[in-house]
Amino acid sequence: MNNLPFEQRLEILADSAKYDVSCSSSGSNRRGTPGGVGSTAAAGVCHTWTADGRCISLLKILLTNACIFDCAYCVNRRSNDIPRAAFTPDEVVRLTMDFYRRNYIEGLFLSTGVTRSADHTMEQLIVVVRKLREVERFNGYVHLKVVPGADPLLVAEAGRHADRVSINIELPTRQSLALLAPDKPREAVITPMRQMSGLIASARAERKKSRKAPQFAPAGQSTQLIVGATPESDREIITLSEGLYRRLDMKRVYYSAFVPGSDDRRLPALPTPPLLREHRLYQADWLLRFYGFAAHELLDEDRPNLDMRFDPKSDWAVRHLDLFPVEANRADYEVLLRVPGIGVRSAQRIVTARRHARLGEAELKRLGVVLKRARYFLTAGGRYLGGIRLDGAVLVARLLAPEKRPARLDQLELFPATADASALTGEL
């Protein structure tokens, strides 16, 4: 399988890698070194976006797409009849450097199918990242996949060279995992995850004492869940994510709408990937991480799934109308964050600006606060901005079909706020 021309192998391995949705290059801040190449930017940098609107930040590639596992949801499963290919570590290093020097990418995201054994496969990945760091003196971003069941010593070594490490849970419950991924017991995923969480925390503590202490995955660890391949509810998914964020200090949980690509009878027959559901899950995920929400506030036993009609924050607010409207000039930062349509940046600006000026509707607009949804939940200087009585049914109707303003008025906006697509693209 190494006899194919390089270009063809690149295509095969890219095809096999693209279903992993993690793409971020953030969380690590490494300066360039004399004689070395590259640096990392704390906020991460997206370099381009493909025809499906997903960003390319890292060269996402498999070392090989041959795999001894047979996970039903995975395109690279043993029983799938697709062309197989492999790169040598030197080829990956060369390609990474060539792409990096042209500023196509922020670095490398290396994953692989499992060949021979978990340990052998993990060793191969480590060879690549060590060559990059030690021979090429590469300071750019490296995201390394950890192979389920790999030896703890190898896991520890991977984190010493990589900026971010990840191991994918893929399916939210033990039962689903046993059904669809019989070679991958849940322990083989959770154990290294726990180990890495411990190593990341202790390396961080050591770095606080001495700046020379060795780093371990400074950009933390992430994981991925497939949505729609198994019958779990949104509540189970979001509760699991909350646990991962709180207990394992996970940096990101990615959600991947299941793309049907097999006639395996264990899998549901979906006409299209559940993209809207994926989007709502990302919105809920953001509420957990940046808006101070808890999973049980968004979903409970009676409502196990997110409302597909509006975003989870609007949904929550409509069910808690007794808490609204709040006064923009007085409400605490945490309260402002819970107003639909107000994001972290708007809330920060409101809190900053109101120290020096009384905020009315005009001032809020000048700050760049988007009032389309927020107006129904805000008073500014004592005046309610919604114009209608706060009543559940009316409000829901308004939120679903916002009043169309004449196009002429829209043109007056000199600096229209750009839509926040980060939830869709998975950047940050």
Place this chain on the structure above:
Amino acid sequence: MCYRYDGTFEGFLCAVAAHLESGGTEGEFLRPGVEAGAGLFAGDSRDVATERATALRFRVRFVTAVSREAFATLRYAFHSEAAGIERLLLRYVELGLKEGRRVQHMLAKEPVCSVYRLSRRVAHEAHRFTGFVRFREVAWPADGGLAGGDGRDGPAVSLMYARIEPETDILPFIAPYFRERLGDRPWMIHDLRRSALALCYRGSWRLVSGVSLAAQPGYTAGEELCSRLWRSYFQRMAIPERHNPRLQQSLVPLRFRAHLVEFDGVE
């Protein structure tokens, strides 16, 4: 009084310093290439020389009186090249010197609000271009031996060359970023709109203005191969079942695509 300056940020700071020193109330600014309007002060103008020391002194004064962040905001906003930016920034400076640190929090008031917006626009575009700059390897010297003599000194040297057409003047912001990242080899970023160039050689960079190409750059063989690999990788990474060109276009607007290798010949 109307101040003529050379159009650079340093020059602008010198002009502002001159205006503040004169104690005048109204100030207008003229940069080269902008026609003098028949304004109030059209007849009364003065040329301001750009002196690094004066600009640095002004910077220290502003940072001490207000803050580093406010100075950064001022610098970003200046490079937006928006019409009337100088007068807006003069008001910002005057307010800053009067109000001190508070000024950067007065986001709901003019001129702070407008200055802040413009500075964010420039900062955002600069960040975007840290991802959108595409270097291409060109043979250097172009004809095989202009600078180095007869070519016996060693193999042909190559240079990484990138073209951009940003809406604002972002070269001063992205040049240090790329120096740190890729400064071990010579590179150039060419802003076609402003005929300006950031060039990095032996680990240090500088800006050159008024640049035009004498000949089209010739790409090396390695460059042709590498860009082909990138294009094919780029196309492969899209998942057909998730096809969403509208989302793609909102993230990579068409105006950026002319200089993005991966969009060459792609719909």
